[in-house]
Amino acid sequence: MAAEQLQRLQAALEKDYGPLINQLTKALRSKDRATEALHDTYVKLGALPLVGDVRNPLAYLYRMTLNLAHNVRLREARSTTAPQNMINGLHDDVPGPERTALARLDVNKLVSVLDALPAQRRNIFLARWRDDLSHIEIAALLGLHKRTVQKELAKAERFLRASAAMPE
Incomplete structure (x- = not known):
């Protein structure tokens, strides 16, 4: 068949x-x-x-x-x-060893600056910017008034901006 x-x-x-x-x-x-x-x-x-x-x-x-x-x-x-002329024009976004080392230094500096904050202020800052919690959620989590959270967050941000502007 x-x-x-x-x-x-x-x-x-x-x-x-x-x-x-x-x-x-x-x-x-x-x-x-x-x-x-x-x-x-x-x-x-x-x-x-x-x-x-x-x-x-x-x-x-x-x-x-x-x-x-x-x-x-x-x-x-x-x-x-791809033709070689197209490949030559491509930019490699992978960081090299120098860029990686500089980034680690920046992260270490940021961690030391965060460690310089009082514990409550650091916790409020991290809850807002790392955990993306609202002011009300942070206040409820830490047992604080919403206005206290706003003031502590403003103080933390001012401190971090001042620390970032300081020369090493």
Whole structure:
């Protein structure tokens, strides 16, 4: 049964080669791609087991060829490399060792400045800026009045700005 199907498909491919190439050229927008895809289909026919009865061999071949051409395009898109002049113009955002060391120094300085704050003020500041809590949420969490939270937060921010402006 499968051998008969294969013979029917190969016969349809040979008989309707011209019209099939014309249809595929329109669909793939290139006669070269259509020819290459149809050749791939012919090769693939012998390798694939046929499932069920093929009612319309020409439609089957057309769909199979389009699918193979689509797969080839996807494979080429994944493996296509960029031209060297495009690569040379790219900027690498990954920090180098010097930038990493400077960032660590900045973080260490920030931690030491935060440690210089009174405990309650530091907790309020971190709750606001690290944990993104509202003034009301912070007040409820720490058992304070909302206005106290606002004043402590303002003092913490002034202190941090002054510390950031100081030379090292």
